[in-house]
Amino acid sequence: MYLAVKGGEAAIDATHKLLSETRRGNVDVPELDCVQLREQMSLLIARVMNEGALYDPDLAALALKQAQGDVIEAAFLLRAYRTTLSRFGSSLPLDTAKMHIRRRVSATFKDLPGGQVLGSTYDYTHRLFDFSLTASGDRAEATVAPAPLSETMPRVLDILGAEDLIESETPEDGDPAPEDITRDPISFPAERAARLQSLTRGDEGFLLGLAYSVQRGYGHNHPFAGEIRVGDAAVCFAPEELGFEIELGDITLTECQMINQFTGSKNAPPQFTRGYGLVFGHNERKAMSMAVVDRALKTDKFGETPAYPAQQQEFVLYHSDAVEAAGFLEHLKLPHYVDFQGELELVRRMRAEQGGEPE
Template identity: 60%
Template sequence: MYVAVKGGERAIDAAHAWLDRSRRGPVDQPVLDTAQIRDQMGLAVTRVMAEGSLYDPDLAALAIKQACGDLIEAIFLIRAYRTTLPRFGASIPIDTAAMRLKRRVSATFKDAPGGQILGPTFDYTHRLLDFRLMADGELPTEPLAEGGETESAATPHVLSFLNRDGLIEDAAPDETPPADLTREPMELPADRTLRLQALARGDEGFLLGLAYSTQRGYARNHAFVGELRIGMVAVEMDIPELGFAIEIGEIEVTECETVNQFKGSRSEPAQFTRGYGLTFGQTERKALAMALVDRALRWEELGEEDQGAPAQDQEFVLSHCDNIQATGFLEHIKLPHYVDFQAELELVRRLRAGLSDQDEDAA
């Protein structure tokens, strides 16, 4: 057994060296710099930050490079690094109404106060390969039509106008301090603040599938995008010695609020209800999927009937949306299970031998 262990260590070292060579690629090509990844692969960087629960574009770019572009592996690296960081305090809730917008659209009101800002998006592009990117390396840049991010004053949320008229459920903030999923294990049933934390760092593909299922009838979740906005928000922190909050930085976030149909219940009048998603960076598919799943999980508190849909089962959703937990449990079966398998193999042989003996006795 000792010889096998030593041999395994040499094989692992050789695998690591092979991985390093594969990551580098042909030596006649320039090395891919982390700054290039950060600045030119921004959507991959923001996904790693969002699901890794750490806002640091440089570290996310490093993780993507180290993981050879495997985003789940990069998320794993960021999560692991995050556990080593000290925590000095907690910021106060960000004010998304004061967001410096670079994209803001509403599918419910054409003439939303503050206007529609299309921003950088694939929504209106033709899904055709642009071979100019291969031939020329880059496209000529054109000046932004309206100066890029808005510098205007606070832009009100679209749903606030429905709220003003009493046509949508009130979104009064809960003053109860939320639990912290990164410091305490999740207990079920989980309240909405804890569910939103889990969804915010959940796997985009898993949430996308669940959100799609709600649209196809598995939860009766017909939604409109009340507003989707992307931009920079200030992060502020209360300083006890000063007696007031100071700005410690800015982060980019995507916020999505959905308007969902609701016929009312015995205790609630007919009105619209909400779904909510908020994630780091420009991650609008994730934020939209998060909002749809959030609304599906609220069936009980809204007095609706359980349709038995996967997206309504919080134990199913919250226990399986984390791609790092899923990856760890899935990929551990690649590791040696020699003893376990040999035990089961011996059991199968004994069972087969017993059946053979019974056949001989019958004959």
């Protein structure tokens, strides 16, 4: 495919060298290292890990450095590397109720079991430049030791569940293993497990736009942020040869549960419904967008007729993948000489037949 590209191998080699020089920039300026990116660009690292479908802050930092900060290119690098890794099995389901909480807020209940934990957030900043950040070198600042938190915090939505005011979510009969979209392509209608995986890997900006559309012009649905929690959860694995589970380590996650209105149907009483988002790292905007879109896609469960873009499974899931979308768009930069010449001759011939410019 695109054999014409081979004719410019020398030029391609030269552009690779130029790319390396461009990436480095002014050699008089100290070079960024991957540790700096990992520690000081953690929100960006989280986005790359999500869209790259691999939890590894060090590799995400390397990908960002290699891609000059291009998130989609970095995610592409991470996904490509992921395909080379061996599979040893599947981890056990995460218990996010036992997360070591860094941040936990709810917009629906002021007084929560365990309390509101504001943590690290830009929510209360004034969006004014801090010009002191332009200074180089370490800035020593006093730190306040956080108050000890309960090891487990009850889920906010369980408050509504206790009164049977929100849809229940229970495993299907037999609790079948979820589909793995990295091994098998999505088929439609897609199961919710496949949809959630696809949304987690989806482009943050695209999902944000879809979530906005649900609240605004298409859907007129105003969800409530039932709970947003950021923290570290243990990843456990049960090797067959051992017969018991072992803890592999902790990963940082952001979880969001949205509460939506539902007027009821023939089969269900008026109640609240759920939207769910779970992503790598500290990434609240992505988790919230995912939760809003997840609820929009649950039309089959509630007997709703898909009426707007965010409710269309194929539209959402096929177009939310930034890596695939970028590849399809950017292939337009590759040679299309023969195709275009055919189109050009066709237009000239039609113009001549209509009495326009002669052939």
